[in-house]
Amino acid sequence: VSQRQRKSPYPMITVAEAVNIVAEHSNILSPIKVPVDENLIGMVLAEDVVARQPVPGYRASILDGYSVIANDGPGVYPVIGVSIANTSHLSTNKLQPGQIARITTGGPVPPGATAVVMVEDTTLVRASEDGLQEESVEIHVQVSDGANIREIGSDTSIGTIVARKGELFSAVGGEIGVLASVGVKEVCVYRRPVFGVLSTGNEVIDHKSTSELKYGQIFDSNRPTLLAIAKATGFEVKDFGIVSDDAKELEKRLKEALTQVDVLVSTGGVSMGELDLFKPTLQQSLGATIHFGRVKMKPGKPTTFATLPGTAGAPEKLIFGLPGNPASATVTFYLFVLPALRKLAGYENWNSPILQAELMDKISLDPRPEYHRAVISFDHSKGKFMATSTGHQISSRMLSLRNCNSLLKLPERTDQCKELDKGSVVDVILIGKLNKTLQPSLKSKM
Amino acid sequence: VSQRQRKSPYPMITVAEAVNIVAEHSNILSPIKVPVDENLIGMVLAEDVVARQPVPGYRASILDGYSVIANDGPGVYPVIGVSIANTSHLSTNKLQPGQIARITTGGPVPPGATAVVMVEDTTLVRASEDGLQEESVEIHVQVSDGANIREIGSDTSIGTIVARKGELFSAVGGEIGVLASVGVKEVCVYRRPVFGVLSTGNEVIDHKSTSELKYGQIFDSNRPTLLAIAKATGFEVKDFGIVSDDAKELEKRLKEALTQVDVLVSTGGVSMGELDLFKPTLQQSLGATIHFGRVKMKPGKPTTFATLPGTAGAPEKLIFGLPGNPASATVTFYLFVLPALRKLAGYENWNSPILQAELMDKISLDPRPEYHRAVISFDHSKGKFMATSTGHQISSRMLSLRNCNSLLKLPERTDQCKELDKGSVVDVILIGKLNKTLQPSLKSKM
Numbered sequence: 001v002s003q004r005q006r007k008s009p010y011p012m013i014t015v016a017e018a019v020n021i022v023a024e025h026s027n028i029l030s031p032i033k034v035p036v037d038e039n040l041i042g043m044v045l046a047e048d049v050v051a052r053q054p055v056p057g058y059r060a061s062i063l064d065g066y067s068v069i070a071n072d073g074p075g076v077y078p079v080i081g082v083s084i085a086n087t088s089h090l091s092t093n094k095l096q097p098g099q100i101a102r103i104t105t106g107g108p109v110p111p112g113a114t115a116v117v118m119v120e121d122t123t124l125v126r127a128s129e130d131g132l133q134e135e136s137v138e139i140h141v142q143v144s145d146g147a148n149i150r151e152i153g154s155d156t157s158i159g160t161i162v163a164r165k166g167e168l169f170s171a172v173g174g175e176i177g178v179l180a181s182v183g184v185k186e187v188c189v190y191r192r193p194v195f196g197v198l199s200t201g202n203e204v205i206d207h208k209s210t211s212e213l214k215y216g217q218i219f220d221s222n223r224p225t226l227l228a229i230a231k232a233t234g235f236e237v238k239d240f241g242i243v244s245d246d247a248k249e250l251e252k253r254l255k256e257a258l259t260q261v262d263v264l265v266s267t268g269g270v271s272m273g274e275l276d277l278f279k280p281t282l283q284q285s286l287g288a289t290i291h292f293g294r295v296k297m298k299p300g301k302p303t304t305f306a307t308l309p310g311t312a313g314a315p316e317k318l319i320f321g322l323p324g325n326p327a328s329a330t331v332t333f334y335l336f337v338l339p340a341l342r343k344l345a346g347y348e349n350w351n352s353p354i355l356q357a358e359l360m361d362k363i364s365l366d367p368r369p370e371y372h373r374a375v376i377s378f379d380h381s382k383g384k385f386m387a388t389s390t391g392h393q394i395s396s397r398m399l400s401l402r403n404c405n406s407l408l409k410l411p412e413r414t415d416q417c418k419e420l421d422k423g424s425v426v427d428v429i430l431i432g433k434l435n436k437t438l439q440p441s442l443k444s445k446m
Numbered sequence: 447v448s449q450r451q452r453k454s455p456y457p458m459i460t461v462a463e464a465v466n467i468v469a470e471h472s473n474i475l476s477p478i479k480v481p482v483d484e485n486l487i488g489m490v491l492a493e494d495v496v497a498r499q500p501v502p503g504y505r506a507s508i509l510d511g512y513s514v515i516a517n518d519g520p521g522v523y524p525v526i527g528v529s530i531a532n533t534s535h536l537s538t539n540k541l542q543p544g545q546i547a548r549i550t551t552g553g554p555v556p557p558g559a560t561a562v563v564m565v566e567d568t569t570l571v572r573a574s575e576d577g578l579q580e581e582s583v584e585i586h587v588q589v590s591d592g593a594n595i596r597e598i599g600s601d602t603s604i605g606t607i608v609a610r611k612g613e614l615f616s617a618v619g620g621e622i623g624v625l626a627s628v629g630v631k632e633v634c635v636y637r638r639p640v641f642g643v644l645s646t647g648n649e650v651i652d653h654k655s656t657s658e659l660k661y662g663q664i665f666d667s668n669r670p671t672l673l674a675i676a677k678a679t680g681f682e683v684k685d686f687g688i689v690s691d692d693a694k695e696l697e698k699r700l701k702e703a704l705t706q707v708d709v710l711v712s713t714g715g716v717s718m719g720e721l722d723l724f725k726p727t728l729q730q731s732l733g734a735t736i737h738f739g740r741v742k743m744k745p746g747k748p749t750t751f752a753t754l755p756g757t758a759g760a761p762e763k764l765i766f767g768l769p770g771n772p773a774s775a776t777v778t779f780y781l782f783v784l785p786a787l788r789k790l791a792g793y794e795n796w797n798s799p800i801l802q803a804e805l806m807d808k809i810s811l812d813p814r815p816e817y818h819r820a821v822i823s824f825d826h827s828k829g830k831f832m833a834t835s836t837g838h839q840i841s842s843r844m845l846s847l848r849n850c851n852s853l854l855k856l857p858e859r860t861d862q863c864k865e866l867d868k869g870s871v872v873d874v875i876l877i878g879k880l881n882k883t884l885q886p887s888l889k890s891k892m
């Protein structure tokens with residue numbers, strides 16, 4: 001056992017400084033071509049996309065009815081054909097004055113026809129002897145030219161920009177449907193970063209392990225949480241397991257992991273204990289550059305960020321050493337890692353949204369700026385967002401993240417201000433969904 | 447070609463009636479046991495979950511420092527051992543008065559110790575001759591009993607309910623971390639429905655097809671959109687492709703699909719054209735019960751809902767026939783299908799959230815209640831949600847869903863009220879995320 005360091009060699013920087021340093025090293029990845037399908041969700045376009053097909057591609061009926069020449073006006077007319085949404089049965093005969101033709105919703109309006117009359121505005125006058133064919137039909141209304149016809153390109157004309165560079169494919173799905181409808185089969189998007197997750201610590205046991213915890217051991221909650229966030233955000237993640245506090249082992253596992261990812265996220269091993277090997281291993285064995293190793297925040301003080309030059313033209317690798325305490329790991333992931341992943345993936349709005357919310361209860365301040373786990377809901381009567389703490393905020397207490405959708409940005413304690421009163425308005429970083437807290441009738445359940 | 451039906455045999459019901467009918471048939475599925483991992487996101491607990499382990503499971507140090515007996519007070523003490531977060535090196539020696547022991551963050555406090563002093567409040571007095579061992583250290587401060595120690599179960603005591611029946615695993619990931627931390631390896635959740643998607647129509651061509659569209663053909667945008675929504679919501683989906691307007695083929699494909707899913711979603715074929723075979727096939731060939739076949743809404747009038755009894759104790763199958771026009775299919779999916787999927791999966795809040803928002807521009811009303819595609823953003827200065835239309839709302843225009851995050855519930859037109867003025871407040875169904883429209887600085891970009 002060697003002598004211990006008594007103070008950290010890393011200067012304490014602010015969260016804003018740390019976020020900026022990470023952002024400087026988070027350079028948008030190169031565009032790749034991908035098919036237009038559901039995997040586009042969460043990706044960002046690297047090009048403007050133009051309609052390759054007009055929609056509709058032919059003069060299409062808006063409803064079920066009869067193609068007519070509007071000028072002919074009301075009256076009884078022979079039914080000369082059918083234009084159903086079925087290319088194998090299409091009549092290419094031109095409609096002549098005094099004729100009408102059946103048509104279905106979306107079907108192609110025959111040449112010569114100038115309008116469509118809806119079936120409800122007609123009656124059958126004569127059927128064929130076997131009762132199967134309509135022979136003549138009465139048109140009851142006068143329609144104007146163009147009525148109930150979607151002209152070629154009236155929804156989307158060919159050449160229209162249907163999606164712009166920088167646009168994000170939303171979970172609503174509309175953007176993907178738009179591209180499909182205009183015949184776009186592939187698009188250029190920014191490559192999404194692949195990130196890796198590992199936990200460090202001799203005391204850390206996989207939560208799925210069936211053996212009982214021994215004295216001094218704890219279950220790993222960081223990897224399951226970070227893997228869950230990854231799945232929810234759609235970023236590809238690789239699980240590199242748990243690494244013991246052994247310098248050689250850590251070096252080997254970090255090197256292995258770094259060949260497979262753009263961003264590596266490790267938890268634990270970043271404090272000043274003698275088994276906190278993450279920083280020395282990065283610097284001495286991997287040759288990484290440590291950009292910061294301490295941040296003035298609670299939780300998350302020992303958060304560490306380093307980079308390793310990419311080889312063979314590959315982009316720089318980002319390495320995050322997050323604290324091992326579960327609330328610290330999760331909070332710093334949301335503050336530093338997720339924005340970096342979004343920025344690498346080309347998001348214009350790579351930072352999490354910030355709201356203002358009113359405190360439902362008073363909160364004591366900490367000497368460090370605190371990122372306080374909370375639930376934000378919208379008070380429809382006040383027109384304001386309201387914040388409720390998730391309770392005791394010690395960084396080891398994973399329960400502080402149960403039902404949490406936001407982090408309150410609390411200022412550091414001063415002699416003048418030791419707590420924030422109920423009703424105070426604070427900045428809030430939204431990390432989850434507001435959805436379930438938006439329904440007025442649900443407010444009482446929160 | 448046979449004579450056409452001139453009016454629908456299905457009574458026109460309201461959206462509220464239709465939602466209720468679907469809800470009545472959407473019965474929560476049976477619970478299943480699943481492992482605690484990232485796949486829990488979006489699932490609903492079917493049981494209360496109790497902590498199987500206390501956290502911490504041993505008396506743990508909050509920081510790096512020295513375990514002491516608080517009563518001993520400041521002074522120089524021999525360092526008798528190390529309690530690092532590493533079970534193989536644990537000393538089980540009881541700390542005696544006048545002794546101290548090194549300890550790292552999270553490490554087990556040795557028996558006999560009553561507090562931990564942080565390393566910054568100490569100085570090294572004497573090291574071993576080789577300089578590698580600390581022999582005595584001066585403690586500068588008086589600490590009280592219990593200082594910097596997390597007692598057993600102080601974060602979570604054994605037996606605490608850490609998650610309740612009905613709780614949803616959020617995308618924030620905290621709930622999964624909580625379960626991992628207290629040693630829960632499996633939980634009972636409600637089984638999530640599997641749903642299938644198919645498109646119908648002779649004119650409908652897969653959007654990935656490389657051949658040019660022929661006259662009268664259109665690209666299928668419905669399946670890509672519904673598959674995207676499925677992926678984003680996390681519900682398992684099966685793609686049953688495109689089915690031609692052929693009664694035998696449709697019957698075969700529907701039967702096939704229904705053996706594999708809980709919910710089947712078909713688009714197209716529900717109007718009154720002669721090739722609209724969906725309803726007759728369901729009733730006559732599959733023996734399904736059609737609960738409604740017309741809804742008073744725009745878009746989505748011909749929306750159809752049917753059920754088929756489950757065989758061998760399996761739950762009833764739900765069958766949705768959505769209109770083929772792309773905006774209609776997407777809107778009715780959000781209004782009728784997604785809530786049903788959520789209800790089957792055990793969501794307490796299975797309906798989409800409803801907000802009130804102010805119109806940014808005037809909007810003309812339709813004779814039918816309209817579900818108008820829009821973007822909702824939060825105006826921080828007004829404390830109000832604001833609604834902007836996505837433009838022309840014809841049901842064939844997929845572009846009306848680009849960047850859309852919500853559906854405005856517009857009332858039907860009356861003689862008294864033909865349009866809603868700018869500034870009117872309307873109910874809004876949130877179908878997407880507010881996140882990107884929440885940042886004050888981004889408002890101008892919307």
Ligand SMILES: [Mg+2]
Nearest residue numbers: 201268269531
């Ligand atoms: Mg450690």
Ligand SMILES: [Mg+2]
Nearest residue numbers: 085647714715
């Ligand atoms: Mg059809």
